[in-house]
Amino acid sequence: MASIGIIGAGAWGTALAVTLARNGQSVSLWSRFEGWADRLQVERENKRSLPGVTLPAGITVSAVPDALGRCDLVLAVVPAQALRETLLAVGPLIRAGTPIVVCAKGIERGTGASMRDVVRSCCPECPPAALSGPSFAADVAKGLPTAVTLAAETLDGAGRMARRLATPTFRLYHTDDLLGVEIGGAAKNVLAIACGIAQGRALGASASAALMARAFSELLRFGRASGARAETLMGLSGLGDLVLTCGSPQSRNFAFGVALGQGLDASAASRDKLVEGIATAPVLHAAARKIGVEMPIVESVDAILAKRLTIADAIEALLTRPPRAED
Ligand SMILES: NC(=O)C1=CN([C@@H]2O[C@H](COP(=O)(O)OP(=O)(O)OC[C@H]3O[C@@H](n4cnc5c(N)ncnc54)[C@H](OP(=O)(O)O)[C@@H]3O)[C@@H](O)[C@H]2O)C=CC1
Ligand SMILES: O=C(CO)COP(=O)(O)O
DSSP states (O other): OOEEEEEOOSHHHHHHHHHHHHTTOOEEEEOSOHHHHHHHHHHOBOTTTSTTOBOOTTEEEESOGGGGGGEEEEEEOSOGGGHHHHHHHHGGGSOTTOOEEEOOOOOOTTTOOOHHHHHHHHOTTSOEEEEESSOOHHHHHHTOOEEEEEEESSHHHHHHHHHHHOOSSEEEEEESOHHHHHHHHHHHHHHHHHHHHHHHTTOOHHHHHHHHHHHHHHHHHHHHHHTOOHHHHTSIIIIIHHHHHHTOTTSHHHHHHHHHHTTOOHHHHTSSSOOHHHHHHHHHHHHHHHTTOOOHHHHHHHHHHTTSSOHHHHHHHHHTSOOOOOO
């Protein structure tokens, strides 16, 4: 069987490589930095993101992307904002017809493009797919039970890829609602920042639960208006990931929100770690406005990050919104 290519040797790329290789797959893991690729290849451990997890022999790490051309399935696991430049660099090596499964969660800043559209424009011969759902890299790398969703343009294609990537502890459901899966993953990061802020401000467990429920209602409203299916938004990649990310200090988006809520400096709180919701907030807010969907929590996060609103004013604005029928 041909290898599975993984683009990006960060926390999630490494965790996916480890879980696939443990299950007998041959994995070509690509990192843009030769020094980092060499370290992983020799030390057999990603000491930066997943200390203590051994890279099985089935993983070959390299900064030379040629091996991606011999893979029959490629996972793109770089930050959403880096997907385009990465695919422009290594995409031409990927064989026509090879699916590119984007594992990043976000919307492209500047263009408002979805991840599948970035794949389509950079690698028009490769069908886009998405892997998303509640799954912390550390949990997956430890072999803890996890369930996520694989979305592709066709249900058959999604099913084939899901069977290829599933392991006894990494359970994959599949769907052809690529749009719905991408929206859930992108939106939950922004909403998790809001939930983190509430935690950092010590607003209490009742407020946190209310915020999470209203956050889900925004996700559902935006997703449906965009054409996503409700069952996708209520599934692993929507509600499932929202619950995980909005309630766990393990989440970088939630932890960033906590730091903001505690009054810490935003740039310091996101300096060393990836907080995808920061870039997604203004794009998601703009997309919602464009289609006339109200997303007051997303709007607040965007305004706080852009320093148009203080946290206190944002909370005040949310609490004084006119009462309405619940949707
Ligand atoms: N960590 C997790 O638990 C999960 C993460 N995800 C998603 O996966 C995506 C990646 O996250 P994660 O792996 O955690 O992030 P990390 O920051 O751990 O790793 C990101 C990887 O992408 C590489 N990268 C960064 N910028 C660029 C660039 N401009 N060009 C090429 N490569 C680049 C990094 O290389 P370098 O280190 O050399 O800069 C690194 O290998 C995100 O969208 C995230 O939302 C999804 C599910 C779970
Ligand atoms: O997407 C994730 C879990 O499903 C990881 O969330 P964070 O990027 O907030 O850490």
